Amino acid sequence: MTDAFQQGLRLTIHSLQQMKKDGTTHVRLSTDLLKELSSVASTSPVPPAQKAVPSAPRSAAAPVPTKVEPTIPEFELLKQRALTCQLCPHLAATRTHVVFGEGSLSAQLMFVGEAPGIEEDLKGAPFIGRSGQLLTKMIQAMGLSRNQVYIANVVKCRPHLPQGVTGNRPPTEEEVAHCQPYLFSQIDLIKPQVIVALGERASHVLSGYKNDTSAGFRGSWKEFRGIPLMPTFSPSYLLDQDGPSGILEKRKAWEDLLAVMEKLRLPISQKQRSFFLTPS
Ligand code: SF4
Numbered sequence: 001m002t003d004a005f006q007q008g009l010r011l012t013i014h015s016l017q018q019m020k021k022d023g024t025t026h027v028r029l030s031t032d033l034l035k036e037l038s039s040v041a042s043t044s045p046v047p048p049a050q051k052a053v054p055s056a057p058r059s060a061a062a063p064v065p066t067k068v069e070p071t072i073p074e075f076e077l078l079k080q081r082a083l084t085c086q087l088c089p090h091l092a093a094t095r096t097h098v099v100f101g102e103g104s105l106s107a108q109l110m111f112v113g114e115a116p117g118i119e120e121d122l123k124g125a126p127f128i129g130r131s132g133q134l135l136t137k138m139i140q141a142m143g144l145s146r147n148q149v150y151i152a153n154v155v156k157c158r159p160h161l162p163q164g165v166t167g168n169r170p171p172t173e174e175e176v177a178h179c180q181p182y183l184f185s186q187i188d189l190i191k192p193q194v195i196v197a198l199g200e201r202a203s204h205v206l207s208g209y210k211n212d213t214s215a216g217f218r219g220s221w222k223e224f225r226g227i228p229l230m231p232t233f234s235p236s237y238l239l240d241q242d243g244p245s246g247i248l249e250k251r252k253a254w255e256d257l258l259a260v261m262e263k264l265r266l267p268i269s270q271k272q273r274s275f276f277l278t279p280s
Contacts, residue, residue: 113151117129131236142272196229196257209222
């Protein structure tokens with residue numbers, strides 16, 4: 001067993017102890033992980049990450065340090081909890097898949113939407129329908145790819161509709177309250193440098209601001225636990241906007257993403273700066 005893996009297992013044990021303190025009584029683990037946990041638990045229950053490590057001073061011009069990727073056991077444990085979660089029995093009974101999230105665990109940029117739709121529920125991956133295709137284009141327009149970022153939703157199971165009713169519905173306050181700790185833990189483990197909230201609901205959940213109007217919720221920096229948060233329009237809203245006003249809305253969303261690129265110090269070409277601007 002490598003040192004890194006052993007450290008990850010110790011952190012997992014620490015997370016389990018924390019969950020027990022928080023009232024969790026049962027967690028489903030794979031047999032392999034259980035074996036590894038028992039062997040490491042007998043050596044040291046204290047995660048080395050808690051020890052103070054002096055850090056070297058950084059000059060203003062120093063590059064952003066490489067992030068330490070969350071260990072597989074920590075993230076896997078969280079994912080396994082979500083995949084077997086029954087906190088919303090009506091959603092657990094009707095879902096095809098729990099849509100936990102996907103992307104790089106060392107992502108500097110994280111996108112957060114509201115909840116999975118029918119296609120995401122069927123495939124178990126976030127943002128893969130028409131909205132997902134638009135989100136992919138937005139990410140590519142920033143000069144990135146989907147596997148360089150992390151994409152997740154506030155609610156991990158598709159909000160169900162009565163049989164015979166098509167479409168999607170927004171999650172209820174109760175569903176959001178049950179599920180948001182998974183998202184918050186994902187963010188705590190990934191530690192992105194910037195989060196983009198796709199749509200009003202994701203923005204409200206992450207920023208805590210509930211008084212913005214629909215038209216005004218986007219475009220200004222907020223924070224989630226000290227991480228800069230940029231709320232912007234959801235891809236599904238943008239898909240519904242046609243004609244010249246639709247171009248204007250897309251330009252607003254693109255300006256939000258330009259601000260994100262600046263915050264991340266990504267290179268921005270003149271062509272990128274002028275997307276959705278009508279030539280004068
Ligand atoms: S929506 Fe979230 S809290 Fe509710 S059952 Fe699914 S994973 Fe659990």
